[in-house]
Amino acid sequence: MKNDHADWLFDESTQVGVDYSDSSVVADYDNQHKGFRDFEAEADKIASVLNLTSASTVLDIGCGTGGLSICLAQKCRHVYAVDVSDAMLDTLKVKLEDQGLKNVTPRRAGFLTYQHEGSALDAIVVSIALHHLPDFWKQIALCRLHDLLKPDGKMFLADVVFDFDPRTYRETLEGWLGGMRKLAGAQMADETIVHIRDEFSTWDWVLSGMIERAGFQIDQTLDIAPQVRAYVCSRSE
Ligand SMILES: C[S@@+](CC[C@H](N)C(=O)[O-])C[C@H]1O[C@@H](n2cnc3c(N)ncnc32)[C@H](O)[C@@H]1O
Secondary structure (H helix, E strand, C coil), X not given: CCCCCCCCCCCCCCCCCCCCCCHHHHHHHHHHHHCCCCHHHHHHHHHXXXXXXXXXXXXXXXXXXXXXHHHHXXXXXXXXXXXXXXXXXXXXXXXXXHHCCCCXXXXXXXXXXXXXXXXXXXXXXXXXXXXXCCHHHHHHHHHHHHHHEEXXXXXXXXXXXXXXXXXXXXXXXXXXXXXXXXXXXXXXHHHHHHHHHHCXXXXXXXXXXXXXXXXXXXXXXXXXXXXEEEEEEEECC
């Protein structure tokens, strides 16, 4: 894709919503998420649905502090861990150093600017990150991810996605927030408010259409938490 740095390109280096470039947010990220997520179990599921093996090369884009990248690295040959936030990547780098993990390459870039250099990609993982782009740019990002994969490559895309009667939005969102408060505490509920108000989570029927327009086939969907859906996709073109 040409003109990656044209004046009209969406500025993905500026965080939208929760600010993952803020070191105090980043310092809290793993503790917050460990309260309601199990990265090992998520990586096991991803490895299983993507048929990952010790020979696989994976791109984890929007990797954050690398909770998934590190677990996937224990199952795969190599993981490229990409994020726009230096603060998130710095936390990942400390973990890699502490654990002596050599098969994870952290890189600073985003969905719209990442240029892959290295082994061809068997799989791409996007976990709770694509919603940082508005819909127009999500479509461009999905096309770019599609084109990065080997012809028989697969993608696991998980995100907050809405799939309810739009006329019930007040009670559905209030119910979701109440559930987050119980499951993950007041701070995650506050972040969920920011997510709804300022970030760009979209409707299932919009996102699934974009995934298919990018040239993927959706092989399976998994509802992994309230309002969180994963799409297991393969290149169809
Ligand atoms: C909610 S965190 C998810 C982190 C990780 N994937 C996980 O599952 O825990 C969202 C991440 O997306 C990153 N991000 C935001 N905009 C991005 C973009 N345009 N390209 C790549 N990453 C982006 C943020 O910096 C942040 O680390």
